[in-house]
Amino acid sequence: MTVDLAYKHVDEMRPWSDRTHLLECVAWTPEAPDVMTFTFKADRPGHWFRYMPGQFITLELPVGPEPLLRTYTLSSTPSRPYTVAVTVKAQKNSIGTRWMFENLKPGMKIRAIGPLGDFSYVKHPGEKYLFISAGSGITPMMSMTRDMADRQPDSQISFIHCARSPDDIIFRWELEYLARHLPHFQPGFIVENVGRSQLWSGLRGFIDKAKIALLAPDFLDRTVFCCGPDPFMATVRESLAGAGFDMGRYHEETFQPVAPVAPVVVHEGEEGAPAHKVRFAMAGKEATCEPGFTVLQTARAAGVRIGAACESGLCGTCRVMLLSGEVDMNHNGGILDDEIEEGYILACCSRPKTDIEVEV
Amino acid sequence: MDIRNTVLRQLKNQREGFSLEQPFYIDPDYYRLDLEMIWYRDWLFLGHDCEIPKAGNYFTVQIGDYPVVVVRGRDKLIRAFHNTCRHRGHRVCTQDKGASAKLVCPYHQWTYDLDGSLVFARQMGEDFDKSQFGMKPVHCETVGGYIFICLANEAPDFAPVRATVEPYMAPHRLSEAKVAHKNTIIEKGNWKLVWENNRECYHCAGNHPELCRTYPEAPTATGVQGAADDPFISEHWERCEGAGLPSSFNMHQSGQFRVARMPLIQDAESYTMSGQRAVKRPLSDDVTISHIGTMLLFHYPTTWNHMLGDHAISFRVLPISAEETAVTTTWLVHKDAVEGVDYDLEELTHVWNMTNDQDRSIVEENAFGIRSPAYEPGPYSPDHEGGVMQFVEWYRNFMINRLQGDQAKLAVVA
Numbered sequence: 192m193t194v195d196l197a198y199k200h201v202d203e204m205r206p207w208s209d210r211t212h213l214l215e216c217v218a219w220t221p222e223a224p225d226v227m228t229f230t231f232k233a234d235r236p237g238h239w240f241r242y243m244p245g246q247f248i249t250l251e252l253p254v255g256p257e258p259l260l261r262t263y264t265l266s267s268t269p270s271r272p273y274t275v276a277v278t279v280k281a282q283k284n285s286i287g288t289r290w291m292f293e294n295l296k297p298g299m300k301i302r303a304i305g306p307l308g309d310f311s312y313v314k315h316p317g318e319k320y321l322f323i324s325a326g327s328g329i330t331p332m333m334s335m336t337r338d339m340a341d342r343q344p345d346s347q348i349s350f351i352h353c354a355r356s357p358d359d360i361i362f363r364w365e366l367e368y369l370a371r372h373l374p375h376f377q378p379g380f381i382v383e384n385v386g387r388s389q390l391w392s393g394l395r396g397f398i399d400k401a402k403i404a405l406l407a408p409d410f411l412d413r414t415v416f417c418c419g420p421d422p423f424m425a426t427v428r429e430s431l432a433g434a435g436f437d438m439g440r441y442h443e444e445t446f447q448p449v450a451p452v453a454p455v456v457v458h459e460g461e462e463g464a465p466a467h468k469v470r471f472a473m474a475g476k477e478a479t480c481e482p483g484f485t486v487l488q489t490a491r492a493a494g495v496r497i498g499a500a501c502e503s504g505l506c507g508t509c510r511v512m513l514l515s516g517e518v519d520m521n522h523n524g525g526i527l528d529d530e531i532e533e534g535y536i537l538a539c540c541s542r543p544k545t546d547i548e549v550e551v
Numbered sequence: 552m553d554i555r556n557t558v559l560r561q562l563k564n565q566r567e568g569f570s571l572e573q574p575f576y577i578d579p580d581y582y583r584l585d586l587e588m589i590w591y592r593d594w595l596f597l598g599h600d601c602e603i604p605k606a607g608n609y610f611t612v613q614i615g616d617y618p619v620v621v622v623r624g625r626d627k628l629i630r631a632f633h634n635t636c637r638h639r640g641h642r643v644c645t646q647d648k649g650a651s652a653k654l655v656c657p658y659h660q661w662t663y664d665l666d667g668s669l670v671f672a673r674q675m676g677e678d679f680d681k682s683q684f685g686m687k688p689v690h691c692e693t694v695g696g697y698i699f700i701c702l703a704n705e706a707p708d709f710a711p712v713r714a715t716v717e718p719y720m721a722p723h724r725l726s727e728a729k730v731a732h733k734n735t736i737i738e739k740g741n742w743k744l745v746w747e748n749n750r751e752c753y754h755c756a757g758n759h760p761e762l763c764r765t766y767p768e769a770p771t772a773t774g775v776q777g778a779a780d781d782p783f784i785s786e787h788w789e790r791c792e793g794a795g796l797p798s799s800f801n802m803h804q805s806g807q808f809r810v811a812r813m814p815l816i817q818d819a820e821s822y823t824m825s826g827q828r829a830v831k832r833p834l835s836d837d838v839t840i841s842h843i844g845t846m847l848l849f850h851y852p853t854t855w856n857h858m859l860g861d862h863a864i865s866f867r868v869l870p871i872s873a874e875e876t877a878v879t880t881t882w883l884v885h886k887d888a889v890e891g892v893d894y895d896l897e898e899l900t901h902v903w904n905m906t907n908d909q910d911r912s913i914v915e916e917n918a919f920g921i922r923s924p925a926y927e928p929g930p931y932s933p934d935h936e937g938g939v940m941q942f943v944e945w946y947r948n949f950m951i952n953r954l955q956g957d958q959a960k961l962a963v964v965a
Contacts, residue, residue, distance in 0.1 A: 210674075242677075243677070306677075307677070500655075500659075500660030500662070500671070500673055501660070501662060501671045501673065503671075505653065505662055505670060505671050506653060506655050506660050506662040506671050507651065507652050507653055507655055507662075508655065508660050524652055524653065524664075525652050525653055525662075526652045527605075527606070527607045527650055527651070527652045529605065529607075529650060530650075530652070
């Protein structure tokens with residue numbers, strides 16, 4: 192391939208599309224203990240990634256017979272559009288993320304859906320920003336900060352990040368680097384524990400109103416973006432509301448499917464949780480449903496077709512009759528109480544609690 | 552010449568006390584004008600709130616070119632929407648009635664919440680703004696257990712209807728009733744012929760042996776004049792009003808709707824062959840006396856009604872074409888009344904099923920005759936057909952006003 196063909200300007204390239212392209216892993220980078228950044232390019236040359244900083248992508252991980260869907264916010268910035276990256280933390284019981292750590296290597300191609308989402312300063316612009324994150328909740332903040340550093344380096348950003356220890360601060364060195372280059376970028380860290388051999392001059396403990404006021408004294412004037420575990424975000428919300436903050440300027444990222452069309456989340460099973468049998472009566476087939484899998488995923492793995500559209504318990508297209516057994520259904524209003532009483536379930540958001548039989 | 556001017560001229564030159572000219576009953580262009588001037592502008596009765604008691608219950612109706620869905624929301628409120636998907640226009644709800652957690656278009660599964668807002672549309676791109684593509688609302692009001700909608704952009708004020716009819720309907724507690732039976736017949740005649748036939752009992756003696764066992768043929772009961780001077784009727788009103796049942800004849804000045812409580816013949820209490828109650832369980836606990844007759848409610852152009860002590864019957868008129876009309880009859884009983892125990896369905900529905908079929912036959916024969924080139928408008932009976940004259944007068948007035956109003960608008964544009 193000549194340089195001529197290999198080198199294309201952005202305006203000569205076409206956007207990557209989740210419907211026709213795959214992602215190809217190009218790098219994995221350790222960021223902190225149990226935290227890794229995976230970087231991807233388009234699986235075919237001449238494509239760029241079109242998205243908003245702060246958006247998420249859903250990766251289809253070929254863990255078992257039926258792929259596992261995992262949603263991550265992108266840590267990369269659209270201002271560097273040739274690759275995308277997710278920065279993921281492996282929790283103790285995780286299946287998908289653990290699989291990525293052990294299997295996802297440069298050259299491997301996977302399917303993805305997205306990027307999607309409204310959690311972006313582009314959608315909720317303000318004059319000044321306050322980013323508050325904990326753990327891997329830093330990823331959308333990093334994406335937005337990198338984007339603003341490239342596009343509008345005079346943006347006013349206060350950046351509060353909470354971590355377990357100084358070593359657990361993801362992107363610490365890049366944030367310090369940015370602080371030296373951007374005139375109005377103020378990072379501040381809060382850590383729970385400091386090891387005896389470490390030097391730490393920052394704040395310790397947990398987030399609260401006083402620490403927010405200390406790290407961002409003018410927080411009342413800022414537009415807030417918050418991402419982290421639910422209890423963390425609840426504390427931030429209460430702190431801000433208690434200080435008289437205008438919550439109309441508060442935005443948070445959550446992966447629980449409470450909002451319509453939130454990303455599909457596959458609940459990871461408890462370690463050692465039993466697999467259940469799913470019998471498809473009309474198809475005359477039986478399949479094993481691994482812990483955390485839905486009836487719909489199990490049906491697909493078994494080659495049983497159930498019509499589905501939203502796959503988030505909203506549209507009700509995947510309604511099926513449960514003939515026996517029990518499921519844990521976490522729907523989004525896509526089924527009536529009467530229908531549930533009659534024995535219907537939505538396959539996309541029902542996970543077997545026992546062996547079950549469904550009428551499809 | 553413009554059809555509107557032709558119709559306006561014909562209506563203005565209409566001979567007083569005579570039936571309408573032939574094209575009003577058979578011409579597709581006249582029918583289209585009826586849709587535009589009347590059906591797309593007025594409040595229309597569609598059904599009962601007890602037909603959709605739970606969140607997610609819905610029914611669908613076709614009015615001229617407009618498919619409409621009426622649905623009860625999670626907040627218990629009843630709403631109506633244009634039943635056409637904001638994506639490619641497919642009908643969202645394709646069944647006559649049903650129950651659904653969301654309104655989901657079968658074509659591409661665009662998913663609307665019960666309040667009409669679009670909550671899911673698969674892969675429409677990041678710039679797609681769902682808030683701009685909710686189902687379009689249709690004006691919707693409920694009164695006394697009845698659901699009315701209006702397709703106009705700006706609906707006429709519903710307050711006068713409510714003020715007039717609600718006190719008369721309230722004691723019957725139809726919101727708490729249930730549908731014992733419902734059927735729809737197609738009458739091969741123009742919707743105005745269906746109404747004209749309904750608006751007089753001049754034809755009853757020769758055609759309705761079952762109904763005439765209980766329903767008085769007196770024009771004072773069916774028509775619009777003389778009721779107060781009829782001692783039998785005024786005595787009935789006095790007795791009912793004494794028991795807390797508003798009864799006297801009350802018609803809105805526009806002539807479009809009215810209520811009155813009319814006595815049945817002698818000891819009759821219900822529309823049965825015996826005249827005795829068809830339902831043991833009274834329709835409403837708020838009605839404390841027997842022999843209350845029938846509360847007649849009319850609202851042009853869609854509904855006439857009978858509310859009795861043991862049950863209620865509603866009639867819904869919807870045009871299908873210039874020469875076809877659908878008439879839906881609904882029998883309502885107390886929600887706790889049990890079929891086979893408190894009532895026999897055949898006994899409950901017999902009289903009006905017979906009467907409806909007789910009326911269908913009359914309307915169809917009437918339409919046959921009107922198609923004759925020899926047809927010319929004939930005189931109504933001043934004694935018996937005052938109700939028909941009142942209906943035609945209402946039709947003329949509304950059509951003339953609106954055709955002239957449209958002309959005024961056009962003149963401004965020109």
